[in-house]
Amino acid sequence: MGNINNFAYVRPENVAQALDFLAENGSETRIIAGGTDLLVEMRQGTENFKYLLDIGNLSELRFFHTGQNGVEMGPLMTHSWLAESEEIQDIAPFLAQAAGHVGSVQIRNRGTVGGNIVTASPCADTVPPLIALDCKIKLQGVQESRWVSLKEFFTAPYETVLAPEEMLTAIAFPRLSGYRFGFVRLARRQAMAKARMSIAVALDLQGGTVKDARIATGSVLPTPQRIESAEKLLTNEVPNPELLKEASKQVAREMIEYSGRRWSTPYKEPVVATLTERALKKALGVN
Amino acid sequence: MQEKVSFTVNGKEYEVEVLSNERLLDTLRDNLGLTGTKEGCSIGECGACTVLLNGEAVNSCLVFTVQVQGGHILTVEGLKKDGKLSPLQEAFVKYNAVQCGYCSPGMLMAATAILKKNPQPSREEIKEGIAGVLCRCTGYEQIIQAIEAVAKKGEG
Ligand SMILES: Cc1cc2nc3c(=O)[nH]c(=O)nc-3n(C[C@H](O)[C@H](O)[C@H](O)COP(=O)(O)OP(=O)(O)OC[C@H]3O[C@@H](n4cnc5c(N)ncnc54)[C@H](O)[C@@H]3O)c2cc1C
Ligand code: FES
Ligand code: FES
Numbered sequence A: 001m002g003n004i005n006n007f008a009y010v011r012p013e014n015v016a017q018a019l020d021f022l023a024e025n026g027s028e029t030r031i032i033a034g035g036t037d038l039l040v041e042m043r044q045g046t047e048n049f050k051y052l053l054d055i056g057n058l059s060e061l062r063f064f065h066t067g068q069n070g071v072e073m074g075p076l077m078t079h080s081w082l083a084e085s086e087e088i089q090d091i092a093p094f095l096a097q098a099a100g101h102v103g104s105v106q107i108r109n110r111g112t113v114g115g116n117i118v119t120a121s122p123c124a125d126t127v128p129p130l131i132a133l134d135c136k137i138k139l140q141g142v143q144e145s146r147w148v149s150l151k152e153f154f155t156a157p158y159e160t161v162l163a164p165e166e167m168l169t170a171i172a173f174p175r176l177s178g179y180r181f182g183f184v185r186l187a188r189r190q191a192m193a194k195a196r197m198s199i200a201v202a203l204d205l206q207g208g209t210v211k212d213a214r215i216a217t218g219s220v221l222p223t224p225q226r227i228e229s230a231e232k233l234l235t236n237e238v239p240n241p242e243l244l245k246e247a248s249k250q251v252a253r254e255m256i257e258y259s260g261r262r263w264s265t266p267y268k269e270p271v272v273a274t275l276t277e278r279a280l281k282k283a284l285g286v287n
Numbered sequence B: 001m002q003e004k005v006s007f008t009v010n011g012k013e014y015e016v017e018v019l020s021n022e023r024l025l026d027t028l029r030d031n032l033g034l035t036g037t038k039e040g041c042s043i044g045e046c047g048a049c050t051v052l053l054n055g056e057a058v059n060s061c062l063v064f065t066v067q068v069q070g071g072h073i074l075t076v077e078g079l080k081k082d083g084k085l086s087p088l089q090e091a092f093v094k095y096n097a098v099q100c101g102y103c104s105p106g107m108l109m110a111a112t113a114i115l116k117k118n119p120q121p122s123r124e125e126i127k128e129g130i131a132g133v134l135c136r137c138t139g140y141e142q143i144i145q146a147i148e149a150v151a152k153k154g155e156g
Helices: A015-028 A038-043 A079-084 A086-091 A093-101 A105-110 A113-119 A127-132 A228-234 A241-259 A265-284 B024-031 B087-094 B104-117 B123-130 B141-153
Strands: A008-010 A029-032 A051-054 A064-066 A070-073 A136-140 A145-149 A154-156 A167-174 A179-186 A197-206 A209-218 B002-009 B012-019 B050-053 B056-059 B072-074
Touching (some): A015 A029, A015 A051, A079 A105, A086 A093, A093 A127, A093 A179, A113 A127, A209 A228, A209 A265, A228 A241, B050 B104, B104 B123, B123 B141
Parallel strands (some): B002 B072
Antiparallel strands (some): A070 A167, A179 A197, B002 B012, B050 B056
């Protein structure tokens, strides 16, 4: 097709072959998993590369284990799977919810969690819940591999620490037993619209007191982040409406502190605060 | 670069030689002459190009043909049985779910996927299942009714 550059198509038989190929040709290669980000990008004509490495059929990258400590899964798990998996709904319901918000059925059937992470769009839906879960991801090269905290994976919008010869091969997060979760996103329309902003919240509530609070944002700061100053306001406190408001405003303040006042600030500030408050209330099960 | 790819479409086996950057949508329409599948936005947003790949609804504009090696594809042309319209197609006609018809192939494939997954879907499930296909004409109500009618009869 006219708008998409031509390339040599490479289909490795296993992860080892894929990594060998990347070691040789990484800087001239694009990986394809589901292709839902890549084909759109290529259609826009910004992409040029020599090799397309198709990892979409590598069964080694399509797995899910859960144990006492947590979850480890392959990057090829699709949004449809995440949204419908009973285990994810049980362990991390807000992740299932976030995945269920992605695009449409068609997009969720093809789109993978690995692709969602590596694209590094500020509005990637699965990322804020994963960050709230303290997710770590495995970046594997032919010689060595490293586990990176997802929070530190992103360096700027659409930029990450992934090296050309590396591949994302596993995603892991601990089981947060007894936590309560909330996820809210703001989008233009319900279906198909990419999120403009999203907030994921995990709260450990013991005897009415917040023992641990995690608030992760998407599209609020340039990269998805935990907002520790707001988390601190909640920790060791008994939640009440004023406290929730204060913590929510703190998230908005962080945004302004980071990005300065802009034309969009008067709009974004109350929106961020309101979304955060809603996510906190969802987690607490109050309206 | 040319690549050989084999797969089935509507139960029939094909082996094609395509450029590595050819999309499944182009192969179906231009190479196999199956022009029922439509191209709208080309970026995954309109759903006109929806087909089933290994039983799941996908946007054929977002899939390279080389990726479907060994896959099974169902297009709108595959819905007819023995020259007769399928129950879904009949219902689309009966309930006026087709106006200009541009969305209909994608809509029918999305509907097929809904009923395949759950023969008795709720209205919400139907709405969610067709949300990835845009219709500029009908306002969706007639389409939802058509799918509900088939579900009720248990013909999906
Ligand atoms: C119409 C439409 C609506 C959408 N709506 C949403 C939405 O609401 N929310 C949302 O978050 N996203 C949305 N998306 C974006 C996209 O669907 C998701 O980001 C999806 O998860 C990408 O996964 P993929 O497997 O299709 O990625 P691909 O397109 O295959 O890959 C994406 C990028 O990641 C790299 N990559 C993939 N896997 C690996 C790996 N294992 N190791 C190293 N690099 C890898 C690729 O090289 C590429 O750069 C939408 C896309 C479309 C077209
Ligand atoms: S043409 Fe494929 S979704 Fe619009
Ligand atoms: S009938 Fe015209 S777009 Fe749906």
